[in-house]
Amino acid sequence: MDIQAKRRIIVALDFDRLDVAYRMARLLVGSVGMFKVGKQLFTAAGPEALRKLSTLGAKIFLDLKYHDIPNTVAGAVRAAVEHPGVELLNVHSLGGRAMMEAAVKAMPKSTRRPKLLAVTILTSMDQGAMREVGIQGTPADRAVRLAQLARECGIDGVVASPLEVRRIRKVCGPNFVICPQGVRPAGSDLHDQKRTSTPGAAIRDGATYVGVGRAITQAKDPVAAAEAVAQEIAEALQ
Numbered sequence: 001m002d003i004q005a006k007r008r009i010i011v012a013l014d015f016d017r018l019d020v021a022y023r024m025a026r027l028l029v030g031s032v033g034m035f036k037v038g039k040q041l042f043t044a045a046g047p048e049a050l051r052k053l054s055t056l057g058a059k060i061f062l063d064l065k066y067h068d069i070p071n072t073v074a075g076a077v078r079a080a081v082e083h084p085g086v087e088l089l090n091v092h093s094l095g096g097r098a099m100m101e102a103a104v105k106a107m108p109k110s111t112r113r114p115k116l117l118a119v120t121i122l123t124s125m126d127q128g129a130m131r132e133v134g135i136q137g138t139p140a141d142r143a144v145r146l147a148q149l150a151r152e153c154g155i156d157g158v159v160a161s162p163l164e165v166r167r168i169r170k171v172c173g174p175n176f177v178i179c180p181q182g183v184r185p186a187g188s189d190l191h192d193q194k195r196t197s198t199p200g201a202a203i204r205d206g207a208t209y210v211g212v213g214r215a216i217t218q219a220k221d222p223v224a225a226a227e228a229v230a231q232e233i234a235e236a237l238q
Helices: 003-007 018-028 039-045 047-054 070-080 097-106 127-132 139-152 162-172 199-205 222-237
Strands: 009-012 034-037 060-066 086-092 115-119 157-160 177-180 210-212
Touching (some): 003 009, 003 222, 009 018, 018 034, 018 047, 018 222, 039 060, 047 060, 086 097, 097 115, 115 139, 139 162, 162 177, 162 199, 199 210, 210 222
Parallel strands (some): 009 210, 034 060
């Protein structure tokens, strides 16, 4: 398997039991680059999930989307970076400039610190859903503007739909981390995602990583599914 391609894959461990998540991670640890621990697993198992997954030598994306007043988010960020294995963590860009700047200030000064990302517009939201909560414009336009704002605040990158990757890369530059979620290999069930694309297309558009969940973890053969994603990424990188 192409090592560079494998490193680009982040698998979402969306389970409510740590033993199940750990078995999946142990199965996939040689086939992907990172595991995403989100609200479901973290609520069920807490920091123990990070500790146990880190014993596999796994890198972790702590996907808790902190969104609160600046002081509260700063405290959460300071606590998050102390957990073992955390390579990426995130806040929600809709918390605004002051909140994002507070999160950046709370990060360690070390060059080997985790990367701090900002969520733009959730991949489950389309223009109608945005309008219902008072957000005007298209998902793409809002996501690009929020990515620009995050970059201005000193955030390292964003979580966005794969459909916005090309535009975000263009306006935010080559070193900005772009981690699209809702990525689905061709022919996969879209589940609750509304703005999605394939791994190869996301990489060709400039994604740093691709986030894949059920298309791998619910496959009959998760390792084979991960290898197929890695192969698609490798072809795109060429």
